[in-house]
Amino acid sequence: MNSAIIFDMDGTLYQTNLILEPALEATFEQLRKNGLWTGTTPIEKYRQIMGVPLPVVWETLCPEHSIEIRQESNSLFQLALIEQISSCNGALYNEVENTLAKLSKHYPLFIASNGQTEYLQAIADTYQLTKWIKGIYSIDLIASGNKSELVATVLKENNINHGFVVGDRSSDIQAALDNDLISIGVRFDFSQESELEKAHYTVNHFDEIDKIIEHELNTTAFD
Known part of the structure; x- marks a missing residue:
C-alpha cells in the first residue's frame, strides 16, 4: 500500500495561540476605527471555533455584518497573521x-x-x-x-x-x-x-x- x-x-x-490575539486585536481595532465594531475583540469566541472554515469564522464573529464586510475583515486578519508569522512571534x-x-x-x-x-x-x-x-x-x-x-x-x-x-x-x-x-x-x-x-x-x-x-x-x- x-x-x-x-x-x-x-x-x-x-x-497559532501565540499570534491569534494580536492579529485578531489588530483586525477589530481597524473595524472599530471604521465604525464597524463596538466593544471588545471576541477572542474567546474565536478560540472556541478555531479550525472551522474561514467563512464560518466571520459568520460567527460578525453575524450582523454583510458578506462584503466579513470578507474585508478576513483580508485584514490574514495580513495581520502573516505579519505575526514573519516576525517569528509564533512557534x-x-x-x-x-x-x-x-x-x-x-x-x-x-x-x-x-x-x-x-x-x-x-x-x-x-x-x-x-x-x-x-x-x-x-x-x-x-x-x-x-x-x-x-x-x-x-x-x-x-x-x-x-x-x-x-x-x-x-x-x-x-x-x-x-x-x-x-x-x-x-x-x-x-x-x-x-x-x-x-x-x-x-x-x-x-x-x-x-x-x-x-x-x-x-x-x-x-x-
Whole structure:
C-alpha cells in the first residue's frame, strides 16, 4: 500500500495561540476605527471555533455584518497573521521538527488545513517545513470548505490508499473516518475532548505520534 501522514496546521503543528490575539486585536481595532465594531475583540469566541472554515469564522464573529464586510475583515486578519508569522512571534510545537524529520524518512508527509494558502505558505517558509512536507493543501482548493473532501484530494493526487490524519479538531477526525484513515488527535491548545472522542488515538505530546505509527506498522500490513 502507498501510505502517508496528513497533518492539520493550526493547533497541531503550529502554535497559532501565540499570534491569534494580536492579529485578531489588530483586525477589530481597524473595524472599530471604521465604525464597524463596538466593544471588545471576541477572542474567546474565536478560540472556541478555531479550525472551522474561514467563512464560518466571520459568520460567527460578525453575524450582523454583510458578506462584503466579513470578507474585508478576513483580508485584514490574514495580513495581520502573516505579519505575526514573519516576525517569528509564533512557534511550532515542541518536538515537531524532530518528529517530522524522523517520519519523513519513511513516509510522505502532507498538510491539509482550513487555513488560506498565503497563510500556510508563510508558516512553511518561516519554519522551512518543506524540508519534510511533500505538499501543502489549503481549504481554498475545495469549494464546499469540507475538510474530508480536502483530505480526499490529497489521497487522490498522490495515489495514497492508507495512512493517518493528525489534528486537533473534529473536522480532522471526521476527515480520517470519511477516508478510511487512522486518526490521531492531539490535545493541544484548541482541542476539546468531546471532539476527539472518535479518534483512534490521542496524544498529549507531539513526539508520541511516531510511536503510534510504529505500532501500526508492526500490526498492519502496509508499506
